[in-house]
Amino acid sequence: MSTKNNPTITEKMAMLRDITAWFDSDEFVIEQATGKFAEAEKLARDIEQDLAHAKNDITVLKQKFDQAA
Numbered sequence: 001m002s003t004k005n006n007p008t009i010t011e012k013m014a015m016l017r018d019i020t021a022w023f024d025s026d027e028f029v030i031e032q033a034t035g036k037f038a039e040a041e042k043l044a045r046d047i048e049q050d051l052a053h054a055k056n057d058i059t060v061l062k063q064k065f066d067q068a069a
Contacts, residue, residue, distance in 0.1 A: 016043045
């Protein structure tokens with residue numbers, strides 16, 4: 001479940017897709033490009049961090065499972 005302040009990885013990826021699509025759209029405005037690029041860069045970093053945390057969680061769960069077996 002997500003909140004406006006804490007979107008899920010899937011929601012962040014959709015937001016990133018929307019931003020990258022904007023660059024190819026008729027709505028592209030050169031004066032807004034820097035801001036959009038910075039927003040996309042932040043989303044990409046956030047997604048990367050979220051995926052790293054998920055990988056860590058999976059590793060911990062796997063270790064617990066392997067110890068229980």
